[in-house]
Amino acid sequence: MPFSPGLIVVGMVLALAQVAAALPWGLALTWDALRAWYRQAPRQRLAALVGGLVAAVLAGGVLLGVAISVVRERESVEVMGRVYAVVFQLQLTADFFVLIFLGLTRAWPKGGAVARAAFRESYRQPMFWLFVGASVGWLALTPFLPYFTFGEDYIMVKEIGYDTIMLAAVAFGVIAASMSISEEIEGRTAVTLMSKPVSRRQFLLGKFFGILLACLVMVAVLGLFFDLVLLYKYWFDKLPPRRLPPDVAAWVDRLGGPLEARHFLRGTVIWVFHAGEILPGQVMSSSLVMVLVAVAVALATRLPMIVNLVTCLVIYFLANLMPVLVKTTQPAPGSTPGPVQKLIYFMAQLFDALLPGLDLFRVRPTLVDENALSIDEYLQHVGVVTVYGILFTTIVLLLGLVLFEDRDLA
Numbered sequence: 001m002p003f004s005p006g007l008i009v010v011g012m013v014l015a016l017a018q019v020a021a022a023l024p025w026g027l028a029l030t031w032d033a034l035r036a037w038y039r040q041a042p043r044q045r046l047a048a049l050v051g052g053l054v055a056a057v058l059a060g061g062v063l064l065g066v067a068i069s070v071v072r073e074r075e076s077v078e079v080m081g082r083v084y085a086v087v088f089q090l091q092l093t094a095d096f097f098v099l100i101f102l103g104l105t106r107a108w109p110k111g112g113a114v115a116r117a118a119f120r121e122s123y124r125q126p127m128f129w130l131f132v133g134a135s136v137g138w139l140a141l142t143p144f145l146p147y148f149t150f151g152e153d154y155i156m157v158k159e160i161g162y163d164t165i166m167l168a169a170v171a172f173g174v175i176a177a178s179m180s181i182s183e184e185i186e187g188r189t190a191v192t193l194m195s196k197p198v199s200r201r202q203f204l205l206g207k208f209f210g211i212l213l214a215c216l217v218m219v220a221v222l223g224l225f226f227d228l229v230l231l232y233k234y235w236f237d238k239l240p241p242r243r244l245p246p247d248v249a250a251w252v253d254r255l256g257g258p259l260e261a262r263h264f265l266r267g268t269v270i271w272v273f274h275a276g277e278i279l280p281g282q283v284m285s286s287s288l289v290m291v292l293v294a295v296a297v298a299l300a301t302r303l304p305m306i307v308n309l310v311t312c313l314v315i316y317f318l319a320n321l322m323p324v325l326v327k328t329t330q331p332a333p334g335s336t337p338g339p340v341q342k343l344i345y346f347m348a349q350l351f352d353a354l355l356p357g358l359d360l361f362r363v364r365p366t367l368v369d370e371n372a373l374s375i376d377e378y379l380q381h382v383g384v385v386t387v388y389g390i391l392f393t394t395i396v397l398l399l400g401l402v403l404f405e406d407r408d409l410a
Contacts, residue, residue, distance in 0.1 A: 007069050010261040012061025018088060019056055025094035028101075068260045077260050081267025082231075086224070089275060093220045097213065104209065111202040111209070118210025122176050123217065135168040135222050143233040157233050158281075162363040165222045166285040170316075173215040173293040178308040181207055181300035185407070204404050208297045208397060215289045223282045227275050242270050280382040281363040287389030288361035292316065294393040295356075298400025301407055315355060322352035323359050356392050360385050 027034065038045045071077050101119075105112035122128060139161055147156045181204075198206075234242070244252070244266065252266050295315060299308045325348040331337040337345070 004069065004258040004260075006258045007065035007261060008062055009065075010061075010257065010264070011063070011065030011068065012057055014064055014084065014264075015057045015060030018060065018084075018091065019053060021088060021091035021095060024098045025091065028098045068264055072260055074263045077263040078267030078270065081264040081269075082271040084264070085268040085271035085275075086228070089271075090224060093224070097217060097220075100213065108202075110198050111206040114198065114203055114206025115210035115213070118180060118207045119213050120210075121180060122172075122211050122214035125176070127175065128172060128214065128218065131168045131172045132218060132221060135164055136225055138164055139222070139226055139229050143229060143236055154230070154233055154237060154239065158230060159363060161226045161229065162281045162285060165219055165226060165282070166288055166361075168222065169215040169218045169285070169289045170292050172218060173211055173289055174296040174309065174312045176211050176214065177207070177293055177296035178300050178305040178312075180211065181297060182303075182305045182308065185301070186304070200404050201401055204297065204301065204400060205397065208294060211297070212290055212293050215293060216286055219282055219286050219289065223278065227278055230278065231274060242274065244269060244273065248273075280378060283382055284361050284363060284385055287386050288358060290393050291356050291358070291361075291389050291396070294396040294400070298396050298403060301400055301404040316358065318351060319355040319358040322348055322355060323357070326352050357388070360388065 038049075068077055068080065071080065101112070101116060104115055142157045142160050142164075147153045149156050184207075243249070248269060249266070252262055252269065255262060255265070292312060292315075296308060296312050299311055303311060326345070329341055329345040329348055331341065331345065
């Protein structure tokens with residue numbers, strides 16, 4: 001088949017999308033140096049900057065178009081489309097956090113500054129990368145473990161992956177919150193910070209948002225790697241090839257243009273659907289992380305680090321245990337429970353009402369199995385759980401502000 005010039009045009013459009021996605025995080029990383037460079041000769045620098053972006057789009061478009069035309073084979077071109085989508089997803093994730101920090105610092109300057117400092121302190125800790133590295137190693141190992149599930153290994157890898165990402169982010173968030181706030185208070189550096197002036201509310205909420213965003217970065221990074229692991233597991237188990245829904249496939253075919261470009265787009269859209277299947281579970285895991293980080297932040301205002309960690313661990317186990325204890329101690333219909341059973345049942349109900357319902361945030365097999373729930377029911381469940389997490393986090397942070405308000409920092 002002869003080379004199609006239309007592939008160059010398609011490549012330029014794709015390269016333009018990547019360059020546009022790279023602008024927010026690129027400017028965030030180089031803003032100070034770029035501003036100093038631009039002020040030396042504004043007109044010339046602006047022309048050079050625009051020319052560089054145009055050259056990047058042209059060069060990227062030509063290279064991508066030639067690469068697609070050389071490969072040509074449908075499966076290989078679809079793989080190229082998936083690689084393109086992975087890079088694009090990574091850039092959009094970085095843009096998401098850049099825009100969050102931009103909005104936070106604009107709308108809440110003092111608290112945003114505290115949050116940014118807490119975020120930098122968190123991701124620069126070796127502990128952050130230790131948790132990321134250990135989780136990546138474990139996720140890479142999960143496709144090869146024998147599960148003896150009679151054809152449901154893929155679902156088991158999915159559930160284990162969700163739990164791994166959640167536990168890594170929760171453990172890091174709780175430890176970081178306990179260390180950061182307790183050290184600030186016990187080391188008397190919080191007194192200096194309050195004299196800026198930064199109020200106690202700005203200090204505590206800023207620390208919470210900074211540590212939470214570091215945990216969400218961990219969830220995003222591990223989530224992207226988890227997507228790749230599931231894709232490999234799908235291929236490793238020789239499951240049926242992934243296909244687009246008929247209406248989406250028909251839409252891709254109706255676009256026209258070079259056949260190779262449609263194969264590339266088909267691979268990109270397949271990755272979008274694959275990542276979209278994993279995203280709701282990551283949102284639920286992030287909600288659980290948010291709740292437990294809020295608990296650790298609130299307790300850090302009064303408890304030292306070790307006591308805080310032990311308390312958070314006890315809360316985690318009790319919150320997961322109470323729903324089971326309520327079911328097992330509930331009196332059977334028509335029976336007369338004894339006083340011991342009544343007491344245990346009452347206490348289980350009491351703790352179940354006071355503690356966060358962490359069991360709601362777990363992505364159980366009934367949710368990771370696509371045939372168990374419709375997509376509407378799944379998204380509705382995720383939305384309800386997320387709202388519950390936000391409300392519980394708000395209550396815990398309000399309690400933390402009350403505890404911190406009369407804490408003697410001197």
